[in-house]
Amino acid sequence: MSLPALLLRYAGFAVIAVIVNLGVQRGVLGLSFGLIPALVAGTAAGLVVKYLLDKAFIFEDRSTGIAAHGRRFTLYSLMGLATTAIFWGAECAAWLIWHTDMAREAGAIAGLAVGYVVKYRLDRRFVFDRAVAA
Numbered sequence: 001m002s003l004p005a006l007l008l009r010y011a012g013f014a015v016i017a018v019i020v021n022l023g024v025q026r027g028v029l030g031l032s033f034g035l036i037p038a039l040v041a042g043t044a045a046g047l048v049v050k051y052l053l054d055k056a057f058i059f060e061d062r063s064t065g066i067a068a069h070g071r072r073f074t075l076y077s078l079m080g081l082a083t084t085a086i087f088w089g090a091e092c093a094a095w096l097i098w099h100t101d102m103a104r105e106a107g108a109i110a111g112l113a114v115g116y117v118v119k120y121r122l123d124r125r126f127v128f129d130r131a132v133a134a
Contacts, residue, residue, distance in 0.1 A: 021046030
């Protein structure tokens with residue numbers, strides 16, 4: 001796959017994951033559970049969607065079975081811890097500074113954008129290394 005095609009596809013999947021993430025956050029906030037449960041639920045939903053898309057269409061990983069999925073998803077999730085800190089930090093900082101939902105979501109989008117760049121590099125190196133090499 002060419003670099004422009006890869007970038008477009010990865011960015012598209014990131015947008016899908018962001019929409020899922022923020023949609024779930026809005027739903028949880030609408031149920032009055034608070035910001036932290038909304039962050040956790042949104043992040044979990046976005047993580048699963050992004051993993052499935054990246055595995056199949058970015059890294060073209062054809063491994064199957066619970067052991068393979070478990071290992072890859074665990075590594076994928078671990079690589080996401082640092083990038084989640086970037087995302088949550090930007091989102092929470094925007095909320096603390098401006099106290100508006102629009103600012104919170106803008107902070108989330110900025111944090112996710114930076115986080116996804118870092119995450120791709122980590123995933124390519126540590127999670128899907130065999131899939132990319134093949």
